[in-house]
Amino acid sequence: MQPITEVMELFRHQRAVRAWSDRPVSDEVLRQVLQAAIHAPSGSNTQPWRFIVVRDQQVRDAVSDEYEAAQAGQSDGPAPRRASGTGALSRAPVLIVPCVQVPGRTGRAGFQTGASIYPACQNLMLAACALGLGTAMTTSHRVRRDQVHAILRIPGGFDSAAIIPLGWPDRAYGPNRRAPLDEVVIHDRWPD
Amino acid sequence: MQPITEVMELFRHQRAVRAWSDRPVSDEVLRQVLQAAIHAPSGSNTQPWRFIVVRDQQVRDAVSDEYEAAQAGQSDGPAPRRASGTGALSRAPVLIVPCVQVPGRTGRAGFQTGASIYPACQNLMLAACALGLGTAMTTSHRVRRDQVHAILRIPGGFDSAAIIPLGWPDRAYGPNRRAPLDEVVIHDRWPD
Numbered sequence: 001m002q003p004i005t006e007v008m009e010l011f012r013h014q015r016a017v018r019a020w021s022d023r024p025v026s027d028e029v030l031r032q033v034l035q036a037a038i039h040a041p042s043g044s045n046t047q048p049w050r051f052i053v054v055r056d057q058q059v060r061d062a063v064s065d066e067y068e069a070a071q072a073g074q075s076d077g078p079a080p081r082r083a084s085g086t087g088a089l090s091r092a093p094v095l096i097v098p099c100v101q102v103p104g105r106t107g108r109a110g111f112q113t114g115a116s117i118y119p120a121c122q123n124l125m126l127a128a129c130a131l132g133l134g135t136a137m138t139t140s141h142r143v144r145r146d147q148v149h150a151i152l153r154i155p156g157g158f159d160s161a162a163i164i165p166l167g168w169p170d171r172a173y174g175p176n177r178r179a180p181l182d183e184v185v186i187h188d189r190w191p192d
Numbered sequence: 193m194q195p196i197t198e199v200m201e202l203f204r205h206q207r208a209v210r211a212w213s214d215r216p217v218s219d220e221v222l223r224q225v226l227q228a229a230i231h232a233p234s235g236s237n238t239q240p241w242r243f244i245v246v247r248d249q250q251v252r253d254a255v256s257d258e259y260e261a262a263q264a265g266q267s268d269g270p271a272p273r274r275a276s277g278t279g280a281l282s283r284a285p286v287l288i289v290p291c292v293q294v295p296g297r298t299g300r301a302g303f304q305t306g307a308s309i310y311p312a313c314q315n316l317m318l319a320a321c322a323l324g325l326g327t328a329m330t331t332s333h334r335v336r337r338d339q340v341h342a343i344l345r346i347p348g349g350f351d352s353a354a355i356i357p358l359g360w361p362d363r364a365y366g367p368n369r370r371a372p373l374d375e376v377v378i379h380d381r382w383p384d
Binding site: 006007008010011012014016031032034035036038039040041043045047049050051052053054055056059108109110111112113114115117118119121122123125126127130136137139142151152153154155159161162176178179181184185186187188189190191192 | 198199200202203204206208223224226227228230231232233235237239241242243244245246247248251300301302303304305306307309310311313314315317318319322329331334343344345346347351353354368370371373376377378379380381382383384
């Protein structure tokens, strides 16, 4: 394979997008970003994932209401009912919920389990960015994990890693900004 | 930004590489893959990461010995001493250990913390692949997390997400293979 230099530009252009144009998202572009996701690495190449693709407005509204309640710090009790379509996640044309299989009965994933699902999430978001689509990744829904799992009928033995809203962005976004590399690179051993 | 179609090919060509040629890895290519890493998303863009870049042979050998002991399922006791340079991680010219800041006193990360470090790991590995470098990602060292943290002097408040050996591959690798997309995509709600 020849070196792909443009990918370096891609990394610099991934931005969290949370506002959308009315342009519909085709099944074809969805398949492309999902294909990118499943080509990510996973522990022992077990590919322990499922991707719930939510287009149904009622399901998006229900998930969005739980997300808003989670953002407000309400871990239990019913989510406040909003006018349909007003929540941040309601407005995204597609929500993708990557789930990962977890051992044991609790259905709760640990830190290392993330190594088998978050690279797939990143591939999905990079592929979306390369196509001109916008995404963002939130894990805030996990404050109301049980409620969200009930809506999506996620079975025991799987945990939800994130919610990724996806659509065509409302506008052009510039490159992202980061702290200088030298502030976060350590050579050989952490200095005393 | 124009659509980057080549990135789709990149995803299909990421393979776990664990054998290396003698070609040296320059500081310049290392900087490129690390730049890719820090352009990944993180929760609220906190960029809560450090990347330990291990070139020192003694440190690599010590980490490699712990990794071999972890692979053998020995969570405590001293790592068996091997002839220097015989362990899998000893032979990689560079080891990268991505670490993530974690709240609280335990220094132990949870599932969601992974959303702020594994996308950076994936960017790093994709950038390496794009440049023709090989990588693999292991979390097995965490069986002997305390011992590895002692070697690298990782302070409380940070956790190690993975060890990523990096170098020029010993040979050409073909594309990766995955289960069909339709086996892992779910529409709207998990079926009963």
